[in-house]
Amino acid sequence: MNRVAKLAVLNGSLSLLNIIIFSRAFIGLEMFGQSALATAFGVMWIFLTIAVFLYGNYRILYTAPPPPQKIANSRFETLESCVVLLTEYINREGKVFDSSLQSMKNQLERMLRKERTITDILLQKFQATELSFMKFQGQINAVKKILCLNTRSVLNRLYAFDENEYEKSLSTQPAGRHTEAKRALMNEYRDFLTQTIDYNEDILLKTDRLILELSKLNDPEELNNMDALQEIDALIKNTKWYK
Numbered sequence: 001m002n003r004v005a006k007l008a009v010l011n012g013s014l015s016l017l018n019i020i021i022f023s024r025a026f027i028g029l030e031m032f033g034q035s036a037l038a039t040a041f042g043v044m045w046i047f048l049t050i051a052v053f054l055y056g057n058y059r060i061l062y063t064a065p066p067p068p069q070k071i072a073n074s075r076f077e078t079l080e081s082c083v084v085l086l087t088e089y090i091n092r093e094g095k096v097f098d099s100s101l102q103s104m105k106n107q108l109e110r111m112l113r114k115e116r117t118i119t120d121i122l123l124q125k126f127q128a129t130e131l132s133f134m135k136f137q138g139q140i141n142a143v144k145k146i147l148c149l150n151t152r153s154v155l156n157r158l159y160a161f162d163e164n165e166y167e168k169s170l171s172t173q174p175a176g177r178h179t180e181a182k183r184a185l186m187n188e189y190r191d192f193l194t195q196t197i198d199y200n201e202d203i204l205l206k207t208d209r210l211i212l213e214l215s216k217l218n219d220p221e222e223l224n225n226m227d228a229l230q231e232i233d234a235l236i237k238n239t240k241w242y243k
Contacts, residue, residue, distance in 0.1 A: 010056045014049055021045060076152040079108045079144055085155055096186065097158060100193040104151065107200045111147055114207050115140055121214050136214075139229065142236045143203055149239075150196050161189060206231050 021027050075081055086105040090098050118140055126133035210228035217226070 006060045007057065010060065011053070014053055018049060076148045079112050079147060082148050082151040083108050083112075086151065089155060089158065097189065097193060100190070100197060101154075103197050104154065104193075104200065107197070107204060108147060108151070110204060111144065111207065114204070114211065115144070117211055118207075118214065121211065125214075125217060136229075139232055139236070140207075143207060143232060146203065146236065146239050147200060150200060154193060154196055157189070157192065203235065206235065 075085060083105055086101050086108070090101050090105070119137075122133050122136055126136075206228060210226070210232060213226045213228045
């Protein structure tokens with residue numbers, strides 16, 4: 001939950017509680033004119049509300065977020081879970097890398113749609129128990145694994161980088177040696193993200209070509225000779241993250 005949402009929840013809750021306590025439609029507590037106990041409770045409630053308002057808003061606005069933690073590898077097992085993890089990071093307070101991460105998230109969602117298309121085409125040409133179907137499905141699963149590993153590599157690097165601190169530092173400090181060094185480091189992260197997105201896009205393009213060739217396939221014996229399938233085989237074997 002970002003700061004704006006936290007502020008809205010906190011202050012909205014305090015307002016609602018005060019309405020319930022002091023409105024005649026509900027409890028109808030009056031500060032004066034009732035018993036001494038009611039007056040004491042009313043004063044105490046106002047003091048408590050002010051204290052919670054000041055402390056809560058201060059904590060939300062000025063307290064640094066907890067240090068990021070490395071994400072467990074088990075959370076990167078499917079494209080769906082990777083989409084969730086990217087969404088979680090995009091919803092954080094820092095915005096430096098959000099545009100690139102949104103592009104990566106869109107790539108994973110596109111791959112999920114392509115997988116459904118490939119499965120539909122395969123089932124039109126093969127039985128789910130046939131060796132050709134299982135071989136082809138295995139290649140698609142390997143491609144998905146590469147995309148998941150790329151997502152893991154990106155997010156674990158970003159979670160180890162204090163994006164908020166650098167963002168604030170670059171916007172407030174005058175230009176100098178340290179400022180330029182920080183800007184250069186952020187650019188390295190951007191370049192890494194760009195390279196990963198480009199690599200993912202190559203995978204998606206090869207998958208599109210595979211879908212086209214598969215749709216034209218009439219003889220199951222032609223499966224092993226498909227250029228797009230051979231390209232994906234080479235891509236999988238040459239991927240350093242594929243373990």
